[in-house]
Amino acid sequence: MSVKRPPFYVKAQEILLRTVLGSKGYDLPFGSDADRGYLLLLVGLMSFLAVLACAGTLSLHAMTQRWSSGLENKITIEIKAEDRDGTMLSPETIRLETEKITEMLQKNPAVKSFEALQEKEIKKLVSPWLGEDFSLEDIPLPGLIAVELNVSSPEALEKLTGSIKKLSPTARVDTHREWLQDILRFTGTLQWIALFVALIVALTTVTAISSGVKSRMAVHKDQVEILHLIGASDKYIARQFQWHAIIIALLGSILGTAAGLGMATFILLLSGQSGTSLIPQISLDSTSMLIFIFLPVIASIISGVTARFTVLRTLSLMP
Amino acid sequence: MIKFDNVGFRYETGPEILSDISFELAAGSYHFLTGPSGAGKTSLMSLMYLGHRPTRGSLHMFEHNVGFLPRERLFEIRQKIGIVFQDFRLMNHLTAFDNVALPLRILKRPEKEIRNNVTELLDWVGLGESKDRLPPTLSGGQQQRIAIARAIIARPRLLLADEPTGNLDDTIGFRLMGLFDQLNKMGTTIVIATHNTHIMELFGHPRLILAHGRLTQETRQGPITQKIRNVS
Numbered sequence: 001m002s003v004k005r006p007p008f009y010v011k012a013q014e015i016l017l018r019t020v021l022g023s024k025g026y027d028l029p030f031g032s033d034a035d036r037g038y039l040l041l042l043v044g045l046m047s048f049l050a051v052l053a054c055a056g057t058l059s060l061h062a063m064t065q066r067w068s069s070g071l072e073n074k075i076t077i078e079i080k081a082e083d084r085d086g087t088m089l090s091p092e093t094i095r096l097e098t099e100k101i102t103e104m105l106q107k108n109p110a111v112k113s114f115e116a117l118q119e120k121e122i123k124k125l126v127s128p129w130l131g132e133d134f135s136l137e138d139i140p141l142p143g144l145i146a147v148e149l150n151v152s153s154p155e156a157l158e159k160l161t162g163s164i165k166k167l168s169p170t171a172r173v174d175t176h177r178e179w180l181q182d183i184l185r186f187t188g189t190l191q192w193i194a195l196f197v198a199l200i201v202a203l204t205t206v207t208a209i210s211s212g213v214k215s216r217m218a219v220h221k222d223q224v225e226i227l228h229l230i231g232a233s234d235k236y237i238a239r240q241f242q243w244h245a246i247i248i249a250l251l252g253s254i255l256g257t258a259a260g261l262g263m264a265t266f267i268l269l270l271s272g273q274s275g276t277s278l279i280p281q282i283s284l285d286s287t288s289m290l291i292f293i294f295l296p297v298i299a300s301i302i303s304g305v306t307a308r309f310t311v312l313r314t315l316s317l318m319p
Numbered sequence: 320m321i322k323f324d325n326v327g328f329r330y331e332t333g334p335e336i337l338s339d340i341s342f343e344l345a346a347g348s349y350h351f352l353t354g355p356s357g358a359g360k361t362s363l364m365s366l367m368y369l370g371h372r373p374t375r376g377s378l379h380m381f382e383h384n385v386g387f388l389p390r391e392r393l394f395e396i397r398q399k400i401g402i403v404f405q406d407f408r409l410m411n412h413l414t415a416f417d418n419v420a421l422p423l424r425i426l427k428r429p430e431k432e433i434r435n436n437v438t439e440l441l442d443w444v445g446l447g448e449s450k451d452r453l454p455p456t457l458s459g460g461q462q463q464r465i466a467i468a469r470a471i472i473a474r475p476r477l478l479l480a481d482e483p484t485g486n487l488d489d490t491i492g493f494r495l496m497g498l499f500d501q502l503n504k505m506g507t508t509i510v511i512a513t514h515n516t517h518i519m520e521l522f523g524h525p526r527l528i529l530a531h532g533r534l535t536q537e538t539r540q541g542p543i544t545q546k547i548r549n550v551s
Contacts, residue, residue: 027421029412226408229370230469231398232425234391316390319372 026240027227028220039245042208043252044259047299050201051260051292057194058288059268060187067180073112073151075160077101079143080170088140097168098143104163110149110156117144202302209249209303213241213310228318238311242304249303253296261292320346320477320508321367326376328362336362338532340376344510346476349503351519352512354529360512361405361481363529367510368402368479369393381476398426401475403483405512407466409454415441415465416450422473440468443498445491460487467495471502478502481512496522 079097082088098116105114117125122141130139149156161173217224227237321344328337336359344350352360365371366378369385378385380396388396401422409418416437423433441450444464446457454462467483478499484492496518503509510527513519519526528535 027410027413027417027424029410222408223410223412226410227421227425228394229368229397229402229408230422230425231394231400231473233394236425319370319390319393 026244027232028223028240028244030216030240030244039208039212039248040252040255043205043249043299043303044256046201046205046208047253047256047295048260048263050198050295050299051257052264053194053197053201054291054295055260055264055268057191057198058291060191060194064184064187067183073149074176075147075149075157076174076176077143077145077147077164078172078174079145079168080172081140081142083170091140094140094143097171098145100167101145101164101171104167105145105147108160108163110151110160112148112150114145114147117146205249205299205302206306209245209306210310213245213307214314216241217311217314224315225318228315234312234315237315238308241311242308245307246300246304250296250300253299257292257295320344320348320381322377322379323366323373324377324379326366326373326378328359328366328371329374335374336532337366337529337534340534342527342534342536344508346508347503347506349500349509349524350511350527351522351524352510352527352529353514353519356514358529359532360529363527363534364402364479364481364510364512367477368400369397398422398473399476401470401473401478401507403463403466403470403478403480405481405485407454407462409462409465409469411454414451414453415446415457415461418454418465419468419472421469426473436472437468440472444468444495460491463487464491464495467498471498474502474505475507477508477510479510479512482514483511484513484515484518492518 079094079101080089081094102114102116105111122144125144126141149160157173157175164171164173224237323340323342326337326340327335328340329335340363352363354360362371366373367380369380372378372385381399383396385393385396410421413421419441420433420437423436438447438450441447444467446461446464446468449457449461454465457465463483463485464487467480470478470480480499483499484495487495499509499511500522526537528537
């Protein structure tokens with residue numbers, strides 16, 4: 001008859017417990033706990049979700065950073081295709097006004113660099129809506145100048161806008177702030193949602209560990225009572241439950257984090273391949289890696305502290 | 320060492336199991352606690368090993384008033400007490416060796432010292448060959464010897480034993496009583512709850528007699544009984 005081998009995590013847990021608690025490991029019969037596998041799975045799943053939430057937060061953070069820094073000190077000047085009365089201007093008029101403004105920009109010390117978009121580039125910009133085969137003669141398009149400023153202070157911006165308005169009263173200066181703020185508000189909300197998910201994950205872990213410890217204490221009530229009566233302090237007993245919870249959480253969380261990282265990488269690879277330029281590719285820099293490496297440690301600390309306080313609270317009801 | 324002063328005890332809202340118990344045990348004394356079944360011997364023992372606290376009266380142990388001692392410090396008193404439970408209360412998942420080693424591990428003694436002392440004691444109680452066996456695979460008598468070894472391994476200042484020879488044959492029973500005598504001579508205070516009149520007669524230590532929740536104290540010299548005080 002073949003002897004059934006214990007699962008790998010049982011062996012790993014026993015080795016870790018012996019390392020922490022001494023040659024024998026622990027005094028309570030945790031080895032026979034049927035819920036050990038479930039607890040490991042639960043912590044693993046919670047860590048998996050936490051990794052996805054963290055990866056989401058980091059990805060959004062990287063995205064907003066890229067957008068913010070990319071648009072910093074940058075404005076777009078639009079020379080409208082119609083005057084104040086709504087009369088359409090000829091492409092020639094628009095070109096002349098654009099030239100006047102570029103001449104002014106060239107001399108303006110607040111301007112670091114600028115680029116007037118050529119007809120070809122503007123056509124490329126609007127081609128998704130208008131198609132490739134149209135003539136600027138048929139549809140007058142506004143003139144666009146991308147400008148990078150040395151300093152984007154409100155005063156410098158106001159002065160520059162005044163100079164532009166003098167040359168082209170219908171010209172509009174777009175600082176991108178309006179739509180950027182909408183996007184930032186949206187990504188900010190998503191980040192809060194991701195943090196909320198992480199909080200729910202942590203609370204679920206705390207609740208599960210706490211009820212797991214309580215049921216384990218009930219199952220091992222006699223053994224706990226023996227330890228208590230032969231002189232074990234509450235801390236001695238709590239230490240056993242605490243390390244048991246820490247080690248299970250550590251093992252579960254390492255597995256869950258690894259699976260979560262795999263999944264997050266897969267999702268980000270897919271999003272990168274989709275060609276959506278709005279979503280930047282997340283790269284796991286050292287800070288991100290540190291967060292993910294610390295996740296099992298954080299899960300273990302949460303589990304250990306929860307187990308310790310649950311045991312101490314339960315023991316305080318004993319004589 | 321132990322002083323009960325008008326102690327009363329009840330389980331939750333039940334009737335009073337022990338009433339007006341007053342007695343004092345000097346350090347190094349040796350007493351038998353006896354009385355009919357249901358008289359409250361186990362409850363009185365439980366008060367002595369701090370398994371419960373009195374519902375009234377005062378209990379002093381090792382110069383501490385237990386009623387005033389914070390719960391978190393009671394383990395310090397329990398560490399000075401060795402207990403042999405009537406139902407042994409061994410850890411069934413631990414080997415005989417680990418069961419006996421438990422009090423030393425709680426006291427954080429070095430593993431080498433634990434190994435030497437436990438092996439020596441297990442040999443002495445005749446269980447050297449069975450040190451790696453789990454309690455459920457041992458006979459009642461063998462389990463009782465493990466329970467006794469666990470109670471005395473840390474050289475307690477007070478040894479409380481509830482029917483310690485109940486499951487033992489006479490030879491081992493007398494041998495263990497001899498061990499208790501030896502411990503007593505080394506300064507351990509001993510209280511043994513027993514029905515065994517033969518052993519009580521033979522060893523002749525003073526008796527605490529419980530009947531209907533009240534205590535009578537007698538002093539005995541060999542087979543001669545002299546009632547000295549009725550404190551109930």
